[in-house]
Amino acid sequence: MPEQTKTEHLSGGLDVAEAQACILEKLAPLGVEQVVLERALGRVLAADVLANRDLPPCDVSAMDGYAVRAADVTAAPVALKMVDDIKAGDTPKTAVAAGQCARIMTGAPVPQGADSVVRVEDTRALPDGSIEFAVVAKPGNDIRLRGENMRVGDVALSVGTEITPAVVGALAAVKAATATVYRLPSVAILANGDELEALDEPFDPARIPDSNTWALLAQTQAQGIEPTRLGIARDKPEELARHLERGLQYDVLLVAGGTSVGVHDHVRPVLEKLGVVMHFWRVEMRPGHPIAFGTTERGIVFCLPGNPVSAMVCFEQFVLPALRALTGHRTLFRRTLAARLTQPVKSRPGRVEFVRVTLTQEADGSYAATPVGAQGSADVLAMARAEGLLIAPREGKGLPAGAIAPVQLLDGATFQRAAEIER
């Protein structure tokens, strides 16, 4: 049975989730390195980070205002004598006694005796120099207690945390000038095909410009990884073998083109000759069929379709979660939102269809998805207009207008035109 399953995987097609599981079960983070805080954004913590101090270091004011004894300000208005003026960074020398107050700045230590802060907007200075309070003070008001945000020895940030801007701030708060993170994989990208014209080759109207390796380069860059472009291998087995052998020195090799069932496709036998164990060759999806995945002792190989859009969609579904798993991320998949289709989409029964769509937001905050004009798998210009990939299920022949379906948000869809903030 296992043998049969294996054969079935190799000849028939997995579904997308099965293929993702097949890939991800074979992957783990590659190793650990130190980065300085300036270069930490987007990486993933490979070790817990402990708090090295209490934050705040003592009870401090949360506002610019006056530190008071709440018992003195139970009715308003009331006037108190000002006995000190405490700035952030000061150590208060004077205790606040009954009938007294101290001017205090945001972040400044609350002086002895005081148990409440009244913000400056709710006060006014009287001609005699005393301060009049227009509101009552509750104990603890606008005071941040020592250790409220962080206590010495606490796990401030745990292993597996993605280093977002706020995490960079938190690392600085515990004085972590460097961070221990998972290392990034080395990635190589190779195109395959006699018909391809490289960017630096002279214009030949009969050939197809290589856009695949460039789109894959940028998709990889968007994950913070700088890949190596190995160029274009022509359809000769020796040349292909030389390129593939070089590519297999990397942690991840992406091969675009030359992977379908056509007789001129040499990639598969050459990879197998080079010791790559192939785990599947087809996934029941469109575009993107065929897509293959293999492993060696040191790395992994994805064989992606030659059509640019198919290659990009396959990268999204398989390479992206793999790169994220290798770099230690816990969130592996594109965020999806539910969107209502503005027009019907057709799909081929038995295959998940990834429909390139643009998104518009309705007044209630929900989304409508409109397929971009051409859904041809070679039309990189149409792909360039898409904001998301709408997932039409395997069952049935498509979705009617008005159907709700998940849409994966693509790079470039993080921002939108209008803010949604009421006046």
Next chain:
Amino acid sequence: MPEQTKTEHLSGGLDVAEAQACILEKLAPLGVEQVVLERALGRVLAADVLANRDLPPCDVSAMDGYAVRAADVTAAPVALKMVDDIKAGDTPKTAVAAGQCARIMTGAPVPQGADSVVRVEDTRALPDGSIEFAVVAKPGNDIRLRGENMRVGDVALSVGTEITPAVVGALAAVKAATATVYRLPSVAILANGDELEALDEPFDPARIPDSNTWALLAQTQAQGIEPTRLGIARDKPEELARHLERGLQYDVLLVAGGTSVGVHDHVRPVLEKLGVVMHFWRVEMRPGHPIAFGTTERGIVFCLPGNPVSAMVCFEQFVLPALRALTGHRTLFRRTLAARLTQPVKSRPGRVEFVRVTLTQEADGSYAATPVGAQGSADVLAMARAEGLLIAPREGKGLPAGAIAPVQLLDGATFQRAAEIER
């Protein structure tokens, strides 16, 4: 009246949308430069890009299969004689006559005489070398017509297009080895406050570690801009003036701290002495109040709150759209999704409240938002756990559990844990 409005802006507070409009109406892209395609990701096209060729360059096969005359395959099964074998990149030499077919690869030119392609899965080779077709062929089937994706001279990509991975692919398709893009602004970040301890200063339990400049650094980096950290200015007017003068040499200066109404806050008078025209000093929002915006002849200044979370939230609402406008983006604001609150949130009437939340996705694809434990404006650790900012409106005193509200997706929220692909 205009004078009164101006005064009101300076003393009272704008709402968030008014403040955004006040900023954005003063900004335009800064200029234009050339970048090589390897460095183009995330930038914005400053000129239309024209197609330099027809794509595909001629009628080509969309599949691996056989090129036929559809009139020969009106019933199945039927066998045809194979007369040629056409690879991608070939120029076919033999026309397909009645009763004949040619093996053809994806992307290969359709030979003269043929008007349809039958995919290889729907055929088999017979012992005599002829090919048997199991399905009928319709004219035009699986053929991509010359110029279907792009025609010479068409605007392939228009000015203002963000260079996503697919756009990088499209640029390669028109052989654009460089792109004309809007230049990035220079950004300087300055912290202000006697209580602040720099990352490279010795640990002092009584002081507050500077996390602000680091979070702001990373928020700026996340936009593809490498800012300059000017360090920490202490609360002495001369030192502050020296730092601010240096900061005003940049296109954008971010000053964190020292901007509230407290008497020790020197930033405002010093900026005004240095020739900065301040447009507002308060916005009715929480956290984030106070936040100020000014302009000089060469650049812009944001004065952000000293509390790390407030500073980050203000960056999100004001600095981010400004940086995106300066770099030519048409999408200026964080994408929002509608989410259901899992618990009530309180807010102060008259101020929009930005509630730090985590997101969970329901089975139907909709989202639930849960406030992160502490909503204190100094708690950068809580901010580090947030995936989004839920916007509670100015009216009323908050939102009940179950209310639906827009959530801005923060950096790090682009990905999620589970895929949403049915098997």
